[in-house]
Amino acid sequence: MNNFYYEHIVELIGQSRSILVTSHYNPDGDAMGSALAMAALLRKTGKDAQVMVPNDYPAFLKWMPGNDKVMIYRNNEDGAKEIIREADIIFCLDYSALNRTDSMEDALRNSPAKKILIDHHLEPVLADFDYYLSVIQISSTSELVYRFAEGCSWLDLIDPEIATGLFVGIMTDTGSFSFACNYPETFRITASLIQAGINPEQIHRHVYDTYSENRLRLLGYCLSEKLTVLPELNTAYIALSKDELYRFQYQVGDTEGIVNYALSIENIKIAVLLTERKDRIRLSFRSKGEFSVNRIAREHFNGGGHKNAAGGDSFVSLENTILKLRQVLTQYKEEIDRSSN
Numbered sequence: 001m002n003n004f005y006y007e008h009i010v011e012l013i014g015q016s017r018s019i020l021v022t023s024h025y026n027p028d029g030d031a032m033g034s035a036l037a038m039a040a041l042l043r044k045t046g047k048d049a050q051v052m053v054p055n056d057y058p059a060f061l062k063w064m065p066g067n068d069k070v071m072i073y074r075n076n077e078d079g080a081k082e083i084i085r086e087a088d089i090i091f092c093l094d095y096s097a098l099n100r101t102d103s104m105e106d107a108l109r110n111s112p113a114k115k116i117l118i119d120h121h122l123e124p125v126l127a128d129f130d131y132y133l134s135v136i137q138i139s140s141t142s143e144l145v146y147r148f149a150e151g152c153s154w155l156d157l158i159d160p161e162i163a164t165g166l167f168v169g170i171m172t173d174t175g176s177f178s179f180a181c182n183y184p185e186t187f188r189i190t191a192s193l194i195q196a197g198i199n200p201e202q203i204h205r206h207v208y209d210t211y212s213e214n215r216l217r218l219l220g221y222c223l224s225e226k227l228t229v230l231p232e233l234n235t236a237y238i239a240l241s242k243d244e245l246y247r248f249q250y251q252v253g254d255t256e257g258i259v260n261y262a263l264s265i266e267n268i269k270i271a272v273l274l275t276e277r278k279d280r281i282r283l284s285f286r287s288k289g290e291f292s293v294n295r296i297a298r299e300h301f302n303g304g305g306h307k308n309a310a311g312g313d314s315f316v317s318l319e320n321t322i323l324k325l326r327q328v329l330t331q332y333k334e335e336i337d338r339s340s341n
Contacts, residue, residue, distance in 0.1 A: 002131075002132055002133045002135070003131055003132060004131060004132070004133045004151070006151040006152050009116070009131065009152070010152050012114060013042070013045065013047060013089065015088075016047065016088035016089045017048065017088055018050075018083075018086055018087050018088050018089075019039075019047050019048065019049040019050075019087065019088065019089045019090075019091065020049075020050055020084060020087040020089070020091070020113070021038045021039045021042070021049060021050065021051045021052070021091045021093060022035070022051075022053065022090060022091065022093065022101065022108070023051075023053050023092075023093050023094050023095065023101075024053075024054070024094055024095035024100040024101055025054045025055060025100060025101060025102035025103075026054075026055065026057075026282070027053045027055075027057040027061075027094075028057075028058075028061075028172060028173075028256075029061060029168050029169055029171070029172025029173065030094055030140045030142055030168075030169035030170075030172055031057075031094040031095075031141070032057055032061045032064065032070075032165070032168070033061075033064065033164075033165040033167070033168035033169030033170075033172070034093045034094055034118070034140070034141040034144075034145045034165065034166070034169045035051045035053070035070075035091075035093050035094075035165075036051060036064055036066040036067070036070070036165040037142065037145055037163075037166045038091055038093060038118075038145050038148075039051045039066060039069075040065070040161050040162045041149055041154060041157055041162055044154075044157040044159075050069065050071060050083065051066065051069065051070045051071065052070070052071045052072075052073055052080060052083065052104070053070060053071075054072075054073050054074060054101050054102045054103055054104045055072060055074045055102070055103075056072055056074070056075075057252060057253070058251075058254075058256060059210075059251060059252070059253060060206065060208075060210050060253055061168070061207070061253070064165055064168060065161040065164055066161065073103060073104045073107075074103060077103070080104070080107070081107045084104075084107045084108060084111050084113075085107075085111060087111060087113040088113055088114070089113055089114050089115075089116060090108065090111060090114070090115045091116050091118065092108075092115055092116065092117045092118070092119070092128075092129060093118050093119065093141050093145070094118075094120075094121075094141040095119060095121065096119050096121040096122070096123060096124035096125060096134070096304060097124065097125035097128055097304075098125070098128045099125075100304070109128075114130045114131070115129045115131075116129065116130065116131045116132070116133075117131065117132035117133065117134060118132075118133045118134075118141060118144050118145060119132075119133075119134050119141055119144070120134070120135055120137075120138045120139070120140060120141055120143075120144060120306075121134075121136065121305055121306060122136055122294050122304065122306060122307065123294075123298065123304065133147075136306075137183070138186075139170055139174050139180045139181050139183070139186045140169045140170045140172075140173035140174065140180075141169060142165065142166040142168070142169025142170050142173070143166075143169070143170055143185075143186060145166060145169075146158075146189050146192075147189075155192075158193075158196050159196060159197070160196055160198055162196075163193040163194075163196035163197065163198045164198050164203060166189075166193055167190065167193045167198055167203055168203060168207065170186065170189070170190060170193075171200075171203065172207065175260070176204065176208075177190075179308070180306070180308075212251070212254070214248045214249045214250075214251075214254070215248075215251070215254040217248055218245075218248040218250070218254055218255070218258075219258060219261075221244070221248065222238045222240070222258050222261075223261060226238045226239060226244075227262060229265065229268070230329070232333075233270070233326075233329045233330065233333060233336060234267060234268055234269040234336050234337075235268065235269070235270040235271070235329055235336075236262035236263070236268045236270075236271050236272075237262065237274065238258060238262055238272075238273050238274070239273075239274040239322055240255070240273075240274065240275045240276065241276045241318055242276045242277070245275065245276070255273060255284075259271050259272065259285075259286050260286060262286075263288065268288075269287055269289060269291055269336055269339060270285070270286070270287045270288075270291065270293060270329070271285070272284065272285055272286075272325060274318065274321060274322065274325070276318045279315075280313045280314065280315055281313065281314040281315075281316070281317075281318055281321040282311070282312075282313060283297070283301050283303070283312045283313065283314060283325070284311050285305070285309065285310045285311065285312070286308060286309055287307070287309075287339075288308065289340040290339045290340055291332075291335060291336055291339035292307040292308075293307070293309070293310045294307055294310045296310070296312075296328060296329075296332070297311060298310070298312075300312070300324070300328050301313060301314055302314075302315075
């Protein structure tokens with residue numbers, strides 16, 4: 001789904017003075033990888049391009065080239081709003097609607113800049129954007145950024161810095177090529193990134209082999225003390241309070257991937273991680289087979305995402321969120337029962 005005419009987009013970029021690259025609240029590997037790669041690509045065309053994200057992101061992503069230039073909206077809202085106002089083009093990467101940028105939403109909506117969506121999530125709100133390249137079958141937004149470069153005839157600009165960001169996005173959004181990667185094109189693009197001069201083994205170590213002791217102990221606590229299994233709903237969930245996160249000196253990114261352990265249980269089709277934050281309960285959903293957790297996140301928890309991986313928020317207590325989750329899952333019991341594992 002797109003209204004992308006590459007010659008027009010290239011002309012638009014050529015006429016611009018300031019370009020802003022944005023991504024969603026709680027940025028992950030694909031959000032940061034695609035944004036950093038896009039900004040670096042635009043700079044190589046001679047443009048002033050900056051990355052801005054709503055809030056902080058995990059330390060295991062902060063080694064990537066260009067990380068030192070990222071602006072975090074929450075840390076300097078006045079300065080960030082000025083940058084948004086002055087932008088001629090705003091690239092909107094890895095989110096399907098402006099409300100996925102949380103506190104940045106109003107500033108982005110009020111900006112006169114042309115907004116260009118590049119994304120692979122379900123049900124994009126196309127009215128939020130002037131131009132959109134939305135392909136839900138694609139492994140990651142990083143893969144789409146590569147295709148954007150291809151469409152603009154900019155592949156020769158992809159150097160090891162740009163290739164690193166794109167590889168991180170593809171690797172993390174496919175779980176190290178274990179899901180969402182059944183298309184030969186994904187591997188063709190990955191091969192070209194390796195040819196550009198990256199070291200995949202080193203990148204993998206940077207992302208997955210830098211756990212702190214506290215993060216590992218938190219994982220052990222989640223599995224031994226906090227895992228709840230609902231066999232009648234083929235569901236497992238883990239719920240963590242603010243006090244529990246504080247006990248393990250929680251840092252941004254420490255709960256990344258924990259929900260996948262719950263999904264790995266035999267006969268479990270749905271897994272949920274609930275974490276209590278300062279102003280909300282964050283829910284991370286995963287599923288196997290045909291059941292879409294995107295529907296649950298979108299219709300009941302102010303969120304969205306992919307069929308088998310989605311996120312949402314609740315603004316009631318942790319206890320009441322758990323009650324609501326169990327009630328919602330009960331409504332889908334027949335669908336869950338019918339879905340393949």
